[in-house]
Amino acid sequence: MNPLQRAAGSRIAAARVGIGGPVGSGKTALVERLIPALMARGVDLAIITNDLVTAEDAERIRRSGLIDPARVSAVEAGACPHTVIREDPTLNIEAADDLERRFPGVELILIESGGDNLASTFSRDLTDFWMFVIDVGGGDDIPRKRGPGVIRCDTLVINKTDLAPYVGVDLERMRQQALAVRDNRPVLLTNCRKGEGIDAVVSAIERDVLFRA
Amino acid sequence: MFETATALALMQYGDSAYPAGGFAFSWGVEGLAADGLLDGQADLDAFIGEHLAFRWNCMDRPLLTRAHRADDPAAVAAIDRFAEASTPSAQMRDGSRRAGRALLGVSARLGGPLCVRYRALLSSDVRLGHLPVVQALVYRDAALDLRAAELVSGWTLVNGLVSAAVRLGVIGHVEAQQSLETARRALVDVLAEPLPDDLAPSSFTPLIDIAVSRGGSRAVRLFTT
Numbered sequence: 398m399n400p401l402q403r404a405a406g407s408r409i410a411a412a413r414v415g416i417g418g419p420v421g422s423g424k425t426a427l428v429e430r431l432i433p434a435l436m437a438r439g440v441d442l443a444i445i446t447n448d449l450v451t452a453e454d455a456e457r458i459r460r461s462g463l464i465d466p467a468r469v470s471a472v473e474a475g476a477c478p479h480t481v482i483r484e485d486p487t488l489n490i491e492a493a494d495d496l497e498r499r500f501p502g503v504e505l506i507l508i509e510s511g512g513d514n515l516a517s518t519f520s521r522d523l524t525d526f527w528m529f530v531i532d533v534g535g536g537d538d539i540p541r542k543r544g545p546g547v548i549r550c551d552t553l554v555i556n557k558t559d560l561a562p563y564v565g566v567d568l569e570r571m572r573q574q575a576l577a578v579r580d581n582r583p584v585l586l587t588n589c590r591k592g593e594g595i596d597a598v599v600s601a602i603e604r605d606v607l608f609r610a
Numbered sequence: 611m612f613e614t615a616t617a618l619a620l621m622q623y624g625d626s627a628y629p630a631g632g633f634a635f636s637w638g639v640e641g642l643a644a645d646g647l648l649d650g651q652a653d654l655d656a657f658i659g660e661h662l663a664f665r666w667n668c669m670d671r672p673l674l675t676r677a678h679r680a681d682d683p684a685a686v687a688a689i690d691r692f693a694e695a696s697t698p699s700a701q702m703r704d705g706s707r708r709a710g711r712a713l714l715g716v717s718a719r720l721g722g723p724l725c726v727r728y729r730a731l732l733s734s735d736v737r738l739g740h741l742p743v744v745q746a747l748v749y750r751d752a753a754l755d756l757r758a759a760e761l762v763s764g765w766t767l768v769n770g771l772v773s774a775a776v777r778l779g780v781i782g783h784v785e786a787q788q789s790l791e792t793a794r795r796a797l798v799d800v801l802a803e804p805l806p807d808d809l810a811p812s813s814f815t816p817l818i819d820i821a822v823s824r825g826g827s828r829a830v831r832l833f834t835t
Binding site for chain 2: 452472475476481487491494
């Protein structure tokens, strides 16, 4: 269900944005950068994490001081990180519904998946928009492998751009190859450690998800 | 025997792929395995037998039966609150509610009228949404009679336990099928005994309850329960 369909109900539902990607690509770091950036732009926000074997990501965000800990929910993935966002996203949907019940003004819910592989994708029943995060350290051949996550996401984020010279990656060539396999759909570059490229991600969310000018 | 349409509905609702979050609940398998108390197929078969005999048959089944016969949402809610009050373990209560609310959400989105009405009550009472109570509503919406509803409820429990054991490496995929066959026989035996109408829901599965209750304190955990 997209935001316009849900808005046809009695109140405007929160938009739901998925953030997926391989283990260690920087999904939690991206969320940690997006929280203050989105809040600075006045977005009423909540978070769901899908940790694989611990509640570490949820606790990391709760303790970050960036957001009210009550606005961070953890959903266990039962050893199946892709199942909980694709084949059976009901627990995430219920967690999102619960956040909307507890925080009626919430506009945006970020749903961070557990670390998975290049085949993971989000159900459209769960998310209105989803991003896939890969990182330069994984090698510049990741886009060429054409995993469904890389190909089908609404926005591909290539993180850890600062590592490119140290791992022998031609960053511009990696970006061009990503654009080529994605038929020129959005590819954004970030360095979450230093906050580089975050404004472009926030602007994409504002424009394509929240429909703000 | 069930008619073809009912049999197909049983397969749909009893399928482990039915999207109701069941894959995230181990109901004690993970905890007992972590403590070395569940290791291999024989242990798993005994564990499933204990679940069926001393929890599902005397707790979940009577709750499901009452909810299946309940006249209105208020009566269902009373049964739901009884389920909450009758479950001492906070983790078990929370797991039952999370599993139930997930199942209810799917059925409500599919337009099940009983589920739509009952889901509207949930925001007003955090105690509501226990799995066996919700199963009764979902299966009533699916036009399953009580016997069919019991069958799906028992089978989804068994299927979930075996699936969790496979993912945790307790058993392999072939052993899983053997365990399911063993569990099928156990479920047949349990269902052969009709429940007395006045049976008060109760359970006695101390090891399972402790294993689930300790889940929140485990540093490494794959499952909700």
